[in-house]
Amino acid sequence: MSHDLASLSLPEKRALLARLLVEGHPNKPDIVPLSFPQERLWFIEQLDPGQSTYNVPIPIVLPASLNASTIERTLKEIVRRHETLRTTFVRQDGGPVQLIWPQLSANLQVEDLTALPPEERQTEMERIINTDSRIAFDLSRGPLFKATLIQLDAASNLLLFTAHHVIIDGWSTKLLIDEIKAIGTAYANGQESPLPKLAYQYRDHVRWQRDYLQGDVLKQHLNYWRQQLSSLPPLLSVPPDHQRPGSSSSRGLVQSALISGKAADALSRLAREAHATMFMLLLAAFKTFLFRHSSQTDIVVGAPVANRTRPEVEPLIGFFVNTVVLRTQVSSDMTFRELLARVRDVALDAYTYQDLPFEKVVEEIQPERDLSRNPLFQVAITVNADTAAHRDGRRRAGGNCPGGPAALRERHGEIRHHAGREPHARWPHGRAGGAIRPVRAGNGEPHGPAFCRVARLDCRESRSAFG
Structure with missing residues (x-):
């Protein structure tokens, strides 16, 4: 023995x-x-x-x-x-x-x-x-x-x-x-x-999940993500101020910036007029920001979803969250409202097929692996809504994911939206590997304040083309 x-x-x-x-x-x-x-x-x-x-x-x-x-x-x-x-x-x-x-x-x-x-x-x-x-x-x-x-x-x-x-x-x-x-x-x-x-x-829920993701349902989910994520750009080229290390890490710092209550009210009005959620609007502003600083037209952003699509699971403590990949084509002759409409449509489609686990999507797409970055996307966004009025947003998009997943921390902008208070944007300072310094916009300004200014400008100039 x-x-x-x-x-x-x-x-x-x-x-x-x-x-x-x-x-x-x-x-x-x-x-x-x-x-x-x-x-x-x-x-x-x-x-x-x-x-x-x-x-x-x-x-x-x-x-x-x-x-x-x-x-x-x-x-x-x-x-x-x-x-x-x-x-x-x-x-x-x-x-x-x-x-x-x-x-x-x-x-x-x-x-x-x-x-x-x-x-x-x-x-x-x-x-x-x-x-x-x-x-x-x-x-x-x-x-x-x-x-x-x-x-x-x-x-x-x-x-x-x-x-x-x-x-x-x-x-x-x-x-x-x-x-x-x-x-x-x-x-x-x-x-x-x-x-x-x-x-x-x-x-x-485990029994339901394994029974549900079979046959035609599984085929439909796979077909959607295969088509949506075909020929992905290998890397989002936001200019860093130091060399990318050989392997990724969850280390980093946080940078905070405030959007005024007046600007937040204007953003909320714009979202309502566009029949979009606050998450969709802030995602569109975030993609505008990435477009301006990367000069890329194919913008891929990850987002956690609460993945509680059935009422039976709403009162349960447990781990349900999933990650969806939100890909949008951006061009300099689009107005912000046009971009917002495109982002809204992409998000709604992603919610429809959110039940397919992220790792199954990665397995199906088979992106080129690189230890220095995450597969499929390198930037993620979370919008945390703290009131019952944002119940649908928590269920579908930007659902809280405290403490993880670490895979989303490479460059992760988090915007906390509190009803009746100023939204609070938090941005990471750089990455692990050598000195940790703020990742800055092209003009030398840290990304957090730069993004907040983009959000305000896009709200005021929502009917104008941007470039």
Whole structure:
């Protein structure tokens, strides 16, 4: 027996251990296939295990009236409600499976900072947040989240919920926060949870996804993306101010710029007049910006989509997000409204075929691989909408994707659009490999402010050609 074990490779030993643990565990789990997005992250984790790149830290400000015992009880109820929070991932029979456990502990770590002076309290809080956000999760061992309650003062606490992206996405963060507040408030008042039982779970979605993407449906999706992405330009030539390194990295800095409330209102009006969403309008402005600084007419941008196209999955915590490739032809004799109409049509078509996983699209297109850049696109955009009024936008385009995917961080412009507040544009400063310096526009100005000015100009000159 010992000789047989010695001949096994490390992955084979891990698979054997996982199987023995499952078979001998009194709290025996259900064994379920992975969803396509989960498969993607699981394979990435095998290539570079123990990293925090795909952690999703969620800070939640709570009133001090919700004490530690109430919050811990609340978390246990949420873990009971959502199977994804009771899930681990192992290799079995040569491939990954997810183990859904009937029960999983949801222990709460408490850090009491109330006795510290304000400045020390702030420093210690930031240290705890940074430490928790960098925790290394082992996907084969649960839970794949950590909850820390930071007690600040007599009025408020900060609950930091950090989870691996394989069990949660941006849409889920809003659900998690809402459920913690609703259940916690009920428990604090001596009531039971007010939330209805979930009739649909993530495993049901996995089954639907694998049944749906077959036959004619799969053929239609493949045909669309094959036609839309044929003969892609190999590289978007936005001029950098330093040499591209030999391999890509998720390292970088953030540059922020503000669009005034007046300009934001004008952008919203223009979007309504064009029968477009704010995401579509900002994407058109972004493509204008890239056109002006690259002199390329074939502009390819990636965007995360929440990929929750059915009402059954809307109340579920889980990893649903996908990536779509948005390709638009731009010319100097187009007006901005004409470009916006073209971007809108491309986006609507992409939403129709968003169920095909990004990795399947890459597999079908088979672009030339280069370690220094991402396949299919090198630039991505996310528009985060924080209110219920933007529910459709979260479902279809620009759905939150906190903490990842790292593949979208090469040059990733993120525009946070808050109803009633100024949109906040964030832009990365350069890339890894040598000195990290701001990637600048052709006139030496950092890209963030330059993009904001393009958005304002395009709003004022929407009926004029641009070049």
